Amino acid sequence: xxxxxxxxxxxxxxxxxxxxxxxxxxxxxxxxxxxxxxxxxxxxxxxxxxxxxxxxxxxxxxxxxxxxxxxxxxxxxxxxxxxxxxxxxxxxxxxxxxxxxxxxxxxxxxxxxxxxxxxxxxxxxxxxxxxxxxxxxxxxxxxxxxxxxxxxxxxxxxxxxxxxxxxxxxxxxxxxxxxxxxxxxxxxxxxxxxxxxxxxxxxxxxxxxxxxxxxxxxxxxxxxxxxxxxxxxxxxxxxxxxxxxxxxxxxxxxxxxxxxxxxxxxxxxxxxxxxxxxxxxxxxxxxxxxxxxxxxxxxxxxxxxxxxxxxxxxxxxxx
Amino acid sequence: xxxxxxxxxxxxxxxxxxxxxxxxxxxxxxxxxxxxxxxxxxxxxxxxxxxxxxxxxxxxxxxxxxxxxxxxxxxxxxxxxxxxxxxxxxxxxxxxxxxxxxxxxxxxxxxxxxxxxxxxxxxxxxxxxxxxxxxxxxxxxxxxxxxxxxxxxxxxxxxxxxxxxxxxxxxxxxxxxxxxxxxxxxxxxxxxxxxxxxxxxxxxxxxxxxxxxxxxxxxxxxxxxxxxxxxxxxxxxxxxxxxxxxxxxxxxxxxxxxxxxxxxxxxxxxxxxxxxxxxxxxxxxxxxxxxxxxxxxxxxxxxxxxxxxxxxxxxxxxx
Numbered sequence: 001x002x003x004x005x006x007x008x009x010x011x012x013x014x015x016x017x018x019x020x021x022x023x024x025x026x027x028x029x030x031x032x033x034x035x036x037x038x039x040x041x042x043x044x045x046x047x048x049x050x051x052x053x054x055x056x057x058x059x060x061x062x063x064x065x066x067x068x069x070x071x072x073x074x075x076x077x078x079x080x081x082x083x084x085x086x087x088x089x090x091x092x093x094x095x096x097x098x099x100x101x102x103x104x105x106x107x108x109x110x111x112x113x114x115x116x117x118x119x120x121x122x123x124x125x126x127x128x129x130x131x132x133x134x135x136x137x138x139x140x141x142x143x144x145x146x147x148x149x150x151x152x153x154x155x156x157x158x159x160x161x162x163x164x165x166x167x168x169x170x171x172x173x174x175x176x177x178x179x180x181x182x183x184x185x186x187x188x189x190x191x192x193x194x195x196x197x198x199x200x201x202x203x204x205x206x207x208x209x210x211x212x213x214x215x216x217x218x219x220x221x222x223x224x225x226x227x228x229x230x231x232x233x234x235x236x237x238x239x240x241x242x243x244x245x246x247x248x249x250x251x252x253x254x255x256x257x258x259x260x261x262x263x264x265x266x267x268x269x270x271x272x273x274x275x276x277x278x279x280x281x282x283x284x285x286x287x288x289x290x291x292x293x294x295x296x297x298x299x300x301x302x303x304x305x306x307x308x309x310x311x312x313x314x315x316x317x318x319x
Numbered sequence: 320x321x322x323x324x325x326x327x328x329x330x331x332x333x334x335x336x337x338x339x340x341x342x343x344x345x346x347x348x349x350x351x352x353x354x355x356x357x358x359x360x361x362x363x364x365x366x367x368x369x370x371x372x373x374x375x376x377x378x379x380x381x382x383x384x385x386x387x388x389x390x391x392x393x394x395x396x397x398x399x400x401x402x403x404x405x406x407x408x409x410x411x412x413x414x415x416x417x418x419x420x421x422x423x424x425x426x427x428x429x430x431x432x433x434x435x436x437x438x439x440x441x442x443x444x445x446x447x448x449x450x451x452x453x454x455x456x457x458x459x460x461x462x463x464x465x466x467x468x469x470x471x472x473x474x475x476x477x478x479x480x481x482x483x484x485x486x487x488x489x490x491x492x493x494x495x496x497x498x499x500x501x502x503x504x505x506x507x508x509x510x511x512x513x514x515x516x517x518x519x520x521x522x523x524x525x526x527x528x529x530x531x532x533x534x535x536x537x538x539x540x541x542x543x544x545x546x547x548x549x550x551x552x553x554x555x556x557x558x559x560x561x562x563x564x565x566x567x568x569x570x571x572x573x574x575x576x577x578x579x580x581x582x583x584x585x586x587x588x589x590x591x592x593x594x595x596x597x598x599x600x601x602x603x604x605x606x607x608x609x610x611x612x613x614x615x616x617x618x619x620x621x622x623x624x625x626x627x628x629x630x631x632x633x634x635x636x637x638x
Contacts, residue, residue: 091482099418099475124462138464142457143443144493144558148478155460156418156475159467163410174463239463 007074009036032056058096069115080190091149098153117173132283178243182221183311200261210272212251219244220304223297230293243284321345326393328355351375377415388434399509410468417472436492451602497562501540502630519580529591531570538563539623542616549612562603
C-alpha cells in the first residue's frame with residue numbers, strides 16, 4: 001500500500017513510518033513540525049519508499065499519485081500546561097488538527113477510495129466514572145474545561161470519522177490510544193515518562209505531585225504500533241482501545257525507574273498541581289482488541305524502560 | 320452595531336434579524352438555504368439596514384465594512400431521522416457548520432475585534448444523568464452514537480469558542496438553547512411541535528410515540544430571543560442555558576394542543592421509535608440566566624401556541 005501518515009515527525013508517527021516501511025509499504029510522511037521533530041525522520045531521508053511533505057494538515061491536502069490509506073496522527077498531545085508544546089498552550093492548532101485536519105484526511109480518503117485510521121485517545125473518556133474504560137463507555141469530559149481543546153477535538157474527530165463511514169461509506173478505523181512511551185518522546189513536553197527519566201539519569205530525586213497514588217497504564221511503543229497495524233489490517237469500524245491494562249501508581253512507577261536507572265536520589269513529593277480535570281485513574285479495557293485483533297501488549301514496563309533509556313542518554317549527551 | 324447572523328433564514332436566525340433590526344442595529348444575514356428558507360427573510364428585502372449573503376459558513380467569510388458582532392446560528396437542528404432536513408441526514412454539513420463554521424466566525428471576530436455569540440444547544444447534555452441541567456453539568460453524549468454529528472459538533476464549537484476567548488481574548492458568549500417553538504418553524508422537519516400542530520389543524524389524531532411520559536420543556540421564540548439579546552449585551556463568557564423550565568409530558572403537550580386548536584380527534588399511541596439515544600427528559604436550570612441576565616420566560620404554553628397557530632394555518636393553506 002501507499003500510506004499517508006500525518007504527524008509523521010512525532011513520537012508515534014515516526015515509529016509507524018518505520019514499521020510500515022519494514023512491512024514493505026510506501027510511506028508519505030506529513031508534518032508541520034509544531035510539536036514533531038525532523039530528527040525523528042532523519043534516518044529515512046534517502047529511502048526511496050519514503051516521501052515527506054512539510055504541510056499543516058488543517059490546510060487542504062493534495063498528494064500526487066495513489067493513496068491507499070491515511071493514518072491521521074497529527075496533533076499536540078501533551079497535557080502539561082507547563083510545557084509550550086502542550087495542547088493547552090496550543091489550543092487553536094490542536095482544534096484545527098482535530099477538526100479541519102480530520103476533515104481534510106477524510107476528504108482524501110473519500111476521493112481516493114483510501115482507508116482511514118484516526119488516532120484517537122483515552123482523553124475522550126475524560127475523568128472517567130467507570131474503570132477500566134470499555135469502548136462502549138461514553139466518557140466524562142467538560143466541553144468548556146481546561147482540557148476541552150483536546151478532548152472535544154478528538155471526540156469531534158471520532159464523530160466525523162463515523163459520519164464519513166456511515167454516510168459516505170469510507171473504510172474507517174478508530175484507535176483510542178492510552179499512555180505510551182519509548183524512544184523519540186519529546187524530552188521537554190512535560191509528560192511523566194520523560195520528566196522521570198531525565199531526573200533519574202541526572203541522579204536527581206524524582207518529583208511526584210500529590211501523594212503518588214494516582215494511577216496510569218503505560219504501553220511500550222512497539223506494542224502500540226503492533227496493535228495499530230492489526231487494526232489497520234482488520235475490517236472493524238468501531239473504536240478500539242490500544243494500551244497496556246497493567247495499572248501502576250505514579251509512586252510505584254517512579255520507584256521502578258529509579259531501580260532500573262540505578263538512581264539513589266529517591267522521590268520528592270510536591271503539592272498537587274493538577275491541570276483542571278487531570279484524571280486520577282485511566283486504564284484500558286482491552287477485551288475488544290484481544291478478541292478482534294488477537295492483540296495484547298508483550299513488553300513489560302522494566303523491559304520497555306530498558307529499551308527507552310539509551311535514547312534519553314543520547315539526547316541528554318550522556319551516551 | 321453592525322451584526323452578522325449566520326443561519327439568518329432559519330427559524331431562530333430570522334427572528335433574531337427582526338429583533339435586532341427593531342433595536343436599531345444593522346444586520347447582515349447569511350444562509351446557504353440547506354435548511355433555512357428565503358420565505359423567512361422575504362419581508363426584510365428592501366430594508367436599508369439589512370443585507371444578505373447567500374453563503375455556506377463552512378467556507379471562508381469575507382464581509383466588506385465594519386462587523387461588530389457575529390451570531391453563529393447556522394446548523395441543521397432537527398433530531399428526527401425521518402426528515403431529510405435532520406442533522407442525522409445531513410451529518411457532514413452539520414459537522415462543517417459546527418467546526419469550520421465556528422472557526423470562520425471566530426476568525427472574523429478575532430480579525431475585526433467583534434463580539435461572538437455561539438448558538439449551542441441542550442443537546443450537548445446528551446441523555447442527561449442530572450435533572451434539571453445546570454451549565455456546570457458536563458453532559459452525557461456518545462462520541463460515536465447516532466446523534467454524535469450534532470452533539471459533538473456543538474461541544475467542539477463550545478470548546479473552540481472558549482479557546483478563542485482564553486487564548487486570543489475574543490469577546491465571546493455561549494447560549495445553550497433548549498426546545499423552542501413559534502412561527503417560521505419548518506413544517507416538514509419532523510419535530511414534535513409542527514407535527515402535532517399540523518395533525519391538530521387537519522382534525523387528525525395526534526401521534527404520540529411510546530406512552531407519552533417522556534418530557535420536554537418548550538420555550539416560545541420571543542422569550543428565547545429576549546434571553547439571547549440580554550446575553551449578547553452582557554459581559555458573561557461561560558455558557559448560559561436559555562429555555563423554559565416548565566416540564567411537560569408529551570401526552571400533556573398533545574392534549575394542550577388539541578384543546579387550543581379545538582381538535583376532537585384525540586391521540587393515538589404508537590410503539591416507540593427513538594433515535595438511538597433520544598433523551599427521556601430534558602429541562603433547563605435557568606438560575607444562571609435569572610441571576611446574570613435577569614431573564615426568565617414570560618409566555619405561557621397556551622399563549623405561545625395561540626400566537627404560533629396562525630403561521631401554521633397560513634402555511635397549510637387554511638388561513
